[in-house]
Amino acid sequence: xxxxxxxxxxxxxxxxxxxxxxxxxxxxxxxxxxxxxxxxxxxxxxxxxxxxxxxxxxxxxxxxxxxxxxxxxxxxxxxxxxxxxxxxxxxxxxxxxxxxxxxxxxxxxxxxxxxxxxxxxxxxxxxxxxxxxxxxxxxxxxxxxxxxxxxxxxxxxxxxxxxxxxxxxxxxxx
Amino acid sequence: xxxxxxxxxxxxxxxxxxxxxxxxxxxxxxxxxxxxxxxxxxxxxxxxxxxxxxxxxxxxxxxxxxxxxxxxxxxxxxxxxxxxxxxxxxxxxxxxxxxxxxxxxxxxxxxxxxxxxxxxxxxxx
Amino acid sequence: xxxxxxxxxxxxxxxxxxxxxxxxxxxxxxxxxxxxxxxxxxxxxxxxxxxxxxxxxxxxxxxxxxxxxxxxxxxxxxxxxxxxxxxxxxxxxxxxxxxxxxxxxxxxxxxxxxxxxxxxxxxxxxxxxxxxxxxxxxxxxxxxxxxxxxxxxxxxxxxxxxxxxxxxxxxxxxxxxxxxxxxxxxxxxxxxxxxxxxxxxxxxxxxxxxxxxxxxxxxxxxxxxxxxxxxxxxxxxxxxxxxxxxxxxxxxxxxxxxxxxxxxxxxxxxxxxxxxxxxxxxxxxxxxxxxxxxxxxxxxxxxxxxxxxxxxxxxxxxxxxxxxxxxxxxxxxxxxxxxxxxxxxxxxxxxxxxxxxxxxxxxxxxxxxxxxxxxxxxxxxxxxxxxxxxxxxxxxxxxxxxxxxxxxxxxxxxxxxxxxxxxxxxxxxxxxxxxxxxxxxxxxxxxxxxxxxxxxxxxxxxxxxxxxxxxxxxxxxxxxxxxxxxxxxxxxxxxxxxxxxxxxxxxxxxxxxxxxxxxxxxxxxxxxxxxxxxxxxxxxxxxxxxxxxxxxxxxxxxxxxxxxxxxxxxxxxxxxxxxxxxxxxxxxxxxxxxxxxxxxxxxxxxxxxxxxxxxxxxxxxxxxxxxxxxxxxxxx
Numbered sequence: 001x002x003x004x005x006x007x008x009x010x011x012x013x014x015x016x017x018x019x020x021x022x023x024x025x026x027x028x029x030x031x032x033x034x035x036x037x038x039x040x041x042x043x044x045x046x047x048x049x050x051x052x053x054x055x056x057x058x059x060x061x062x063x064x065x066x067x068x069x070x071x072x073x074x075x076x077x078x079x080x081x082x083x084x085x086x087x088x089x090x091x092x093x094x095x096x097x098x099x100x101x102x103x104x105x106x107x108x109x110x111x112x113x114x115x116x117x118x119x120x121x122x123x124x125x126x127x128x129x130x131x132x133x134x135x136x137x138x139x140x141x142x143x144x145x146x147x148x149x150x151x152x153x154x155x156x157x158x159x160x161x162x163x164x165x166x167x168x169x170x171x172x173x174x
Numbered sequence: 175x176x177x178x179x180x181x182x183x184x185x186x187x188x189x190x191x192x193x194x195x196x197x198x199x200x201x202x203x204x205x206x207x208x209x210x211x212x213x214x215x216x217x218x219x220x221x222x223x224x225x226x227x228x229x230x231x232x233x234x235x236x237x238x239x240x241x242x243x244x245x246x247x248x249x250x251x252x253x254x255x256x257x258x259x260x261x262x263x264x265x266x267x268x269x270x271x272x273x274x275x276x277x278x279x280x281x282x283x284x285x286x287x288x289x290x291x292x293x294x295x296x297x298x299x
Numbered sequence: 300x301x302x303x304x305x306x307x308x309x310x311x312x313x314x315x316x317x318x319x320x321x322x323x324x325x326x327x328x329x330x331x332x333x334x335x336x337x338x339x340x341x342x343x344x345x346x347x348x349x350x351x352x353x354x355x356x357x358x359x360x361x362x363x364x365x366x367x368x369x370x371x372x373x374x375x376x377x378x379x380x381x382x383x384x385x386x387x388x389x390x391x392x393x394x395x396x397x398x399x400x401x402x403x404x405x406x407x408x409x410x411x412x413x414x415x416x417x418x419x420x421x422x423x424x425x426x427x428x429x430x431x432x433x434x435x436x437x438x439x440x441x442x443x444x445x446x447x448x449x450x451x452x453x454x455x456x457x458x459x460x461x462x463x464x465x466x467x468x469x470x471x472x473x474x475x476x477x478x479x480x481x482x483x484x485x486x487x488x489x490x491x492x493x494x495x496x497x498x499x500x501x502x503x504x505x506x507x508x509x510x511x512x513x514x515x516x517x518x519x520x521x522x523x524x525x526x527x528x529x530x531x532x533x534x535x536x537x538x539x540x541x542x543x544x545x546x547x548x549x550x551x552x553x554x555x556x557x558x559x560x561x562x563x564x565x566x567x568x569x570x571x572x573x574x575x576x577x578x579x580x581x582x583x584x585x586x587x588x589x590x591x592x593x594x595x596x597x598x599x600x601x602x603x604x605x606x607x608x609x610x611x612x613x614x615x616x617x618x619x620x621x622x623x624x625x626x627x628x629x630x631x632x633x634x635x636x637x638x639x640x641x642x643x644x645x646x647x648x649x650x651x652x653x654x655x656x657x658x659x660x661x662x663x664x665x666x667x668x669x670x671x672x673x674x675x676x677x678x679x680x681x682x683x684x685x686x687x688x689x690x691x692x693x694x695x696x697x698x699x700x701x702x703x704x705x706x707x708x709x710x711x712x713x714x715x716x717x718x719x720x721x722x723x724x725x726x727x728x729x730x731x732x733x734x735x736x737x738x739x740x741x742x743x744x745x746x747x748x749x750x751x752x753x754x755x756x757x758x759x760x761x762x763x764x765x766x767x768x769x770x771x772x773x774x775x776x777x778x779x780x781x782x783x784x785x786x787x788x789x790x791x792x793x794x795x796x797x798x799x800x801x802x803x804x805x806x807x808x809x810x811x812x813x814x815x816x817x818x819x820x821x822x823x824x825x826x827x828x829x830x831x832x833x834x835x836x837x838x839x840x841x842x843x844x845x846x847x848x849x850x851x852x853x854x855x856x857x858x859x860x861x862x863x864x865x866x867x868x869x870x871x872x873x874x875x876x877x878x879x880x881x882x883x884x885x886x887x888x889x890x891x892x893x894x895x896x897x898x899x900x901x902x903x904x905x906x907x908x909x910x911x912x913x914x915x916x917x918x919x920x921x922x923x924x925x926x927x928x929x930x931x932x933x934x935x
Contacts (some may be wrong), residue, residue, distance in 0.1 A: 002573075003573075003629065003630045003633050004630045006577060006580075006581075006626045006629065006630070006631075007623070007626040007630050009624070010622060010623060010626050012586075014615070014618070014619055014623065016669075016672075016673065016676070017591070017615055017618075018615055019676055020597045020610070020675075020676055021595060021597060021608055021611045021612060021615065022674050023597075023675065023676060026675065026679065026681065028216065028259065028260060028262045028681055029260060029679070029680070029681060030257070030260065031256070031257060031258070031259070031260040032257075038258075094814070099229070099233075125233045126237070129233065129234070129237060129257070129258060130258060132258040132259045132260070134216040134217055134230055134259070135216075135217055135230070135844055191803055198754065201824045202571070203808070206809075207809075211686070212685070212686070212687055214683050214685070216919045218601075219599050219600060219603070220540075220542055220543070220599045220600050220601055221601060222685075224535065225533065225535040225537065227869070227870075254660075260681065261680070261681065261682040262681040262682060262683050263684070264683060265683050265684070265685025265686055265687055265688070266685070266687035266688060266884070267670075267682045267684050267688060268682075269682065272674060272678065272680055272682075273670075273682065275666075275670075276667070276670045276684065276688070279661075279662075279663055279666045279667075279692065280663065280692055280695040280696075281741055282662055282663065282666075283655070283659040283695055283696055286655045286658070287652070288656060289655075290648075290651055290652055290655050293639060293651065294639055294640075294641040294643070294647075294648040294651065295638060295639045295640040295641060296643060
């Protein structure tokens with residue numbers, strides 16, 4: 001027994017290492033799924049009025065954390081503009097401008113199109129921390145009561161939205 | 175005159191700074207240092223927020239500093255981070271069902287010592 | 300043309316190592332004497348061809364041949380010449396070339412060794428054959444997945460430069476030393492297997508012990524250098540992070556230490572033969588595992604090379620073949636050991652007990668390192684296991700280890716506890732008293748653990764020194780006999796003392812400084828005098844002048860820097876360090892906050908240098924063992 005124990009342990013280790021090689025690198029799961037979104041009070045990009053989390057309740061919507069310095073945000077922006085215009089899906093997108101400057105953000109949106117129903121400024125990043133943001137772009141799916149149902153890290157595109165977001169949205173709309 | 179000096183003195187001590195810990199007690203400094211070494215920089219290749227220069231690391235350090243100044247305890251600050259980022263953000267894994275084996279692994283030593291005792295003949299077969 | 304010659308040499312090495320392997324098998328019929336000569340020749344050819352391949356790659360670096368992809372990715376025309384040489388092992392492909400080069404050198408050292416006599420020639424032949432196969436596997440790996448001679452067309456005009464973090468003198472020694480340790484463990488591995496597959500007795504132990512000590516020596520130095528380098532290079536002042544790659548070097552070190560001690564018992568008392576063989580197999584397997592972890596990308600680490608699952612698969616296959624094969628041979632051939640009846644306090648049993656602690660430590664580190672991976676696989680949970688866990692868990696095997704090391708020094712072969720306990724009483728008392736005095740009176744009480752650490756470190760040092768002190772009056776031979784053990788144990792004690800004191804009494808201080816401003820850290824005062832610009836060969840820097848005062852007297856000035864390299868990587872911190880044997884004062888520049896105000900990171904670290912002095916002394920012990928004593932001497 002003593003002599004075969006080493007090889008048995010090794011086989012276990014080997015199989016485990018082999019499996020982890022083929023395991024795709026997953027993103028950090030968010031502990032906020034299923035919980036109400038964090039409370040916040042941020043000023044609106046274009047008017048400087050203060051908005052809180054309560055003000056954006058009432059619809060199934062997306063909260064998209066973005067910045068002008070973020071390459072991935074540039075990549076996904078085209079899709080967001082399309083999505084915002086899509087009447088069949090009809091999902092409002094709220095933007096949180098993260099660690100950025102208001103004037104740069106306004107210029108960026110005027111050049112590329114504005115998919116957001118409202119953009120909130122988080123120049124210090126405290127609200128982003130409350131949302132557990134660690135790298136832009138990040139997109140959250142919230143329901144009418146403001147509960148977070150899904151979080152996607154990285155640029156959005158048609159496929160990801162269709163495969164990951166739509167099933168949940170359909171479910172919520174039933 | 176004295177009043178003016180006093181006011182000037184009060185104003186000059188209100189220096190705010192990133193990583194500045196002007197008014198901290200040495201206990202608070204230690205707490206801050208200890209926590210920032212246990213918090214993981216999520217955008218780095220396995221570094222604590224203490225070591226990293228990444229933006230996120232700086233933001234988290236600032237946040238932790240503010241909380242230390244407000245008098246939050248170590249547990250408070252760690253819960254704060256756990257609620258937002260999950261277990262991955264702390265280098266000290268929490269003790270829960272999925273980490274029982276991890277934390278109880280030193281038991282392994284006892285088993286090996288028993289094996290040793292058997293090998294040298296102190297314990298019978 | 301050089302890269303193409305390099306390729307040719309690699310392929311020749313592949314063939315030579317394959318021949319080296321075949322000559323050990325009975326397929327080719329030869330008498331033993333001729334077999335020995337031939338296998339030695341092919342080992343030489345193998346070493347020579349790998350060396351020539353390395354020369355070719357080096358040449359490409361030196362002439363800035365950016366048509367070679369590896370050179371383009373890791374070099375730059377402005378890179379200082381010594382770094383162009385060292386850049387050879389700066390990334391994955393080249394470091395593998397270094398790996399196989401060192402492996403071939405170890406094989407050559409075995410082939411030309413004078414340690415083999417009539418009975419053991421078979422061992423020599425078979426182990427060279429196994430080494431040939433190991434080399435073959437790795438050279439194949441390089442040629443198929445990690446070829447450093449790959450060309451790029453059209454070739455860039457300028458290289459991407461060597462990672463600035465690596466542009467440091469330590470790059471010249473740390474990887475070669477560390478790799479020498481890793482691959483050196485292949486020799487005891489091969490000898491153990493050779494023994495299992497031939498005479499299956501204990502003769503392999505005395506020979507293996509020499510190479511085990513050799514590898515252990517290099518590993519000790521390599522790990523210590525890595526820690527020292529991280530300390531002054533990374534700008535934070537940390538010297539060990541329990542990073543997966545660091546753990547990957549510590550685990551084989553712990554098992555190699557156990558191996559060295561187990562081989563003593565096997566050589567002298569013909570006991571624990573199976574356990575020694577198993578340790579030899581596990582030690583090299585851990586080296587292989589380390590290679591896998593660094594290069595496959597399964598674990599996140601600052602040290603990992605650019606990863607590629609295809610490479611990971613190949614290395615895993617190599618591990619499966621060599622470790623799996625070795626463990627199967629062990630299971631089949633290892634003889635059932637006779638039941639033992641050893642006294643608890645005999646040297647044999649105490650050495651075994653300490654090996655239990657060493658191996659437990661390695662096991663615990665393995666569990667902690669791989670656990671996040673396991674959890675992610677099982678239920679997609681992501682956790683982090685870092686210093687808080689490892690610092691806690693490592694105490695469990697290390698505290699008893701440090702205790703029993705001292706006891707084992709006084710034990711005798713086949714001895715009992717009675718005389719032993721009498722001998723150690725006084726030293727135990729001395730350690731406790733000095734330890735308590737040090738921690739309460741001299742340094743100031745911190746925690747019970749601190750005091751315990753100091754006492755155990757002192758205990759290890761005193762018990763280690765005792766055999767030499769006791770023999771000061773008698774013959775030189777008696778004195779020298781114990782010197783290696785004494786040095787090694789004292790080295791360990793110093794390391795633990797350094798770790799305990801610096802962790803418990805060190806102070807870290809982050810704050811902002813304006814020009815001319817000074818602040819107090821512990822009993823020292825630091826003053827930021829000024830910050831100026833400076834230009835280096837391939838970077839621009841901001842250099843600060845920081846004066847350090849103690850008791851209002853200036854005791855030193857340091858010049859921490861913040862550098863931006865031409866190749867436009869993120870900025871790098873060069874710390875300013877004022878050090879002596881008793882304490883380090885570490886100063887690093889943070890951020891420019893504007894208005895002549897900078898953030899700075901300061902550390903006071905007492906007895907920090909002991910952490911690296913200790914391993915150095917351990918290495919001296921190893922060197923003494925190798926050179927002063929003739930092997931097979933029964934008196935060791």
